[in-house]
Amino acid sequence: xxxxxxxxxxxxxxxxxxxxxxxxxxxxxxxxxxxxxxxxxxxxxxxxxxxxxxxxxxxxxxxxxxxxxxxxxxxxxxxxxxxxxxxxxxxxxxxxxxxxxxxxxxxxxxxxxxxxxxxxxxxxxxxxxxxxxxxxxxxxxxxxxxxxxxxxxxxxxxxxxxxxxxxxxxxxxxxxxxxxxxxxxxxxxxxxxxxxxxxxxxxxxxxxxxxxxxxxxxxxxxxxxxxxxxxxxxxxxxxxxxxxxxxxxxxxxxxxxxxxxxxxxxxxxxxxxxxxxxxxxxxxxxxxxxxxxxxxxxxxxxxxxxxxxxxxxxxxxxxxxxxxxxxxxxxxxxxxxxxxxxxxxxxxxxxxxxxxxxxxxxxxxxxxxxxxxxxxxxxxxxxxxxxxxxxxxxxxxxxxxxxx
Numbered sequence: 001x002x003x004x005x006x007x008x009x010x011x012x013x014x015x016x017x018x019x020x021x022x023x024x025x026x027x028x029x030x031x032x033x034x035x036x037x038x039x040x041x042x043x044x045x046x047x048x049x050x051x052x053x054x055x056x057x058x059x060x061x062x063x064x065x066x067x068x069x070x071x072x073x074x075x076x077x078x079x080x081x082x083x084x085x086x087x088x089x090x091x092x093x094x095x096x097x098x099x100x101x102x103x104x105x106x107x108x109x110x111x112x113x114x115x116x117x118x119x120x121x122x123x124x125x126x127x128x129x130x131x132x133x134x135x136x137x138x139x140x141x142x143x144x145x146x147x148x149x150x151x152x153x154x155x156x157x158x159x160x161x162x163x164x165x166x167x168x169x170x171x172x173x174x175x176x177x178x179x180x181x182x183x184x185x186x187x188x189x190x191x192x193x194x195x196x197x198x199x200x201x202x203x204x205x206x207x208x209x210x211x212x213x214x215x216x217x218x219x220x221x222x223x224x225x226x227x228x229x230x231x232x233x234x235x236x237x238x239x240x241x242x243x244x245x246x247x248x249x250x251x252x253x254x255x256x257x258x259x260x261x262x263x264x265x266x267x268x269x270x271x272x273x274x275x276x277x278x279x280x281x282x283x284x285x286x287x288x289x290x291x292x293x294x295x296x297x298x299x300x301x302x303x304x305x306x307x308x309x310x311x312x313x314x315x316x317x318x319x320x321x322x323x324x325x326x327x328x329x330x331x332x333x334x335x336x337x338x339x340x341x342x343x344x345x346x347x348x349x350x351x352x353x354x355x356x357x358x359x360x361x362x363x364x365x366x367x368x369x370x371x372x373x374x375x376x377x378x379x380x381x382x383x384x385x386x387x388x389x390x391x392x393x394x395x396x397x398x399x400x401x402x403x404x
Contacts, residue, residue, distance in 0.1 A: 012151040015043035019155075019162050029170035033065030036136065036159055036166075041067050043155060046120060046138040050074045051163065053134040054082060054091050061085050064134070074139075086112045087135045090123040096156045098122050101143040119143035122152065124160040128167045136160055195234040202227040236356045248288035250368050252390035255285050256316060258292040259325060263314050266299040272310060273303045279316040285323040285387035287368055294364040295325060297357045298383055302329035305381070318389065325385040333376035334383075342374050342383070 010018065018039045022032055037049035050066040063078040070076075082088045090097045099105055099121040107113045123137025136159055205227065208220035256279045267275040302312045310330065317324040334342075341358040365372045371386040 009045050010039070010043040012043075012155070015039055015155055016158060019158055022162055023165065027166075029166065030065065032166045032170075033163065034067075036163055037065055037067050037138075040136075040138050040155070040159060044122065044138050044152060046122075046140045048072070048074050048140065049136075049138045050076075051126070051134060051136045052085075052087055054087065054132070056082065056091065056132075059083055061087055084112060084115050086110075086118065086121050086139075087123060087137060088112075090135045090137065091125055091132060094125060096122060096124040096148075096153055097137075098148040098153065098156075100145075100147045103143070117141055122148055122156055124156045126160050126163050126167070128164055128171065133164075133167065136163055195231055198227045198231050198234075202231070233356060236360060248290040248364065248367050250286040250288055250388075252284055253287050254282050255287050255291065255323065255325070255387065256280065256283050258289075259295055259314065259316055262292055262295040262299055263312075266296060266303055267312075269300075270303040270310075274309070274311040276311070276313045278314070280318055283316050283318055283323045284390040286390055287370075287387055290364045291368060291385075291387075294361045294385070295327075297361050298327050298385075301357060302327055302331065302381070302383075305329065305331035305334070321389055323387045323389050325387070326382065327384075328380060328382045330380040332380075333378060334374060334381040339374050339376060342372055 019036065022035060025032075027035065033051050037051060041047070041049045048066070048068055050063045050068065053062050053064050054060070059082045061080050061082040061084075063074055063076055066072070066074050066076045066078075068075045082091070086097065086099070099107060099119070102108075102110075102113050102119050102121065112118070118139050118141055120140040120143060121137060122139075123135050125135055126133045136156070138156075202224055205220045205224035209217050209224065212220065259279060260277065263275055263277050267273060299312060299314070303310065313326075313328045315326045315328075317326065338358055342362055362372065365385060369388065373384045373386070375382045375384075
């Protein structure tokens, strides 16, 4: 039997502090995993510590972090059948599995004991995003004189929680990195390949229109219109990529100039639309330059869907706590599928330009900590963007004694 109380071991407090410190260190997933098992063996005075991922359906157990060298019994990368390990029991429960003298604790007939002859085992399941992921365990072939203490149970539970957090964070970071790479690839395809080829198609369509008449010219006009729309879609995709690379930071800004410019640009591009604008001289809000893109996109969408005698009315209201940009058109009403995009619902993504443009609006508004409301009726659509009024936030800060 192995005796305890070695003077070289970490104390309960030291071991827990070492685990907590990992949350404040910039470590990779691999480094964090290896550090947890190092802390555990230094605290529990056991020879081997390892973390395993588990696929229960495939009866598969794989070491993803270990204190052992490649020549050790449980090296990093080792795979085995789950049914051959104590971890199959640990994986089925939320509480730790603690064995200090397995053979004399009724485990002598267990398959894992018979294969590995491990007398000491302390392990717990690791959950990632609420799903069972794997286990962390510390093992040794020699039995201990005494059962694991309450403090040691607390340690293994904390180790499991720390690992869950580390794995969730690294999974999230990798997911974001993969999305960023995918966006970049799609943007390059849209910008260089698809857009360039569409420009060629549009050029030939214009040539056919100039040199023919009748049905041929009408068909060529349809081709030109469709290619122009696809080129616009490619441009919006590039804009969306550029915006997502830097999250907008809200600062006190007068939004009246950007609203005036957006209205002027859209109305100049759509001379058949009757535009009206009503704003105060100044409207200080917490916003960013990207708000201009969102307002322009909403106005362009309104202009394209306006009625027979198209009109767009834009009003900037100042409330006690918020500034509202209201855009009202006289079109047939925003379709439910597009309205869902502005509310953030993940319903069958639209592939046309309007869908991508409205997704761009939603991304900008929500990242500015603002809100957007849509009201549709047979007589038209009203979209309201609610921004926090700068003075109101400053007043809240002053009330709380915040002078920063």
